[in-house]
């Protein structure tokens with residue numbers, strides 16, 4: 001009869017036969033180590049013998065491979081989400097790391113919005129980004145979307161005036177396009193209020209906003225309108241209906257001011273243009 005010690009030794013020898021050992025791997029105190037990262041490739045158990053484990057460098061490679069696979073899967077699904085919708089490749093560069101005012105209130109609050117995404121989505125928290133033309137509302141909308149895409153969350157900035165034009169030319173595809181934008185986890189409705197208010201445009205905007213409200217999916221609105229404009233009573237009934245819905249889902253508003261650097265840049269550009277044109 002064999003004693004327990006011999007059994008364990010045999011068991012370990014058998015287990016090691018199927019282990020992926022490489023040149024440079026070495027044994028120390030009865031445990032095999034990776035020759036590259038010098039971390040163990042197995043742990044010893046009193047009765048179970050040598051239990052295989054990933055050394056640090058193998059684990060890192062596996063994690064990277066998994067991340068690449070997850071990324072590819074996400075990109076494929078995103079491409080499906082985006083089918084038929086416009087996408088400006090330049091906007092990929094618009095993210096918080098390129099923000100020239102990273103300590104500004106809009107920047108800090110929107111970063112918190114992204115960081116607390118689980119709470120945002122559970123409570124269906126929408127926002128209004130309001131401010132004058134050229135203050136960076138669209139930029140911040142893209143910052144939020146790009147940060148969420150980085151977290152594998154389906155988000156999209158929809159330029160509302162362009163989308164309305166697209167819908168008008170898309171005939172029976174219009175409903176399909178509206179359903180598409182309703183499906184994103186986060187939708188930024190960019191330039192709300194700049195659209196010429198035809199009955200058709202109002203109906204489309206209402207369908208988008210209301211559909212997302214019903215699906216409990218957060219929406220961010222960027223607009224040149226003030227909060228006072230949203231509260232106005234002396235507007236037509238359909239506009240009133242959209243404004244009421246927006247105020248219901250966008251529970252907070254963030255005022256976006258032109259940053260000093262952005263103003264300086266704009267002035268420099270204006271000066272340069274004047275020089276070129278001899279003004």
Ligand SMILES: [Zn+2]
Nearest residue numbers: 034037055057
């Ligand atoms: Zn290793």
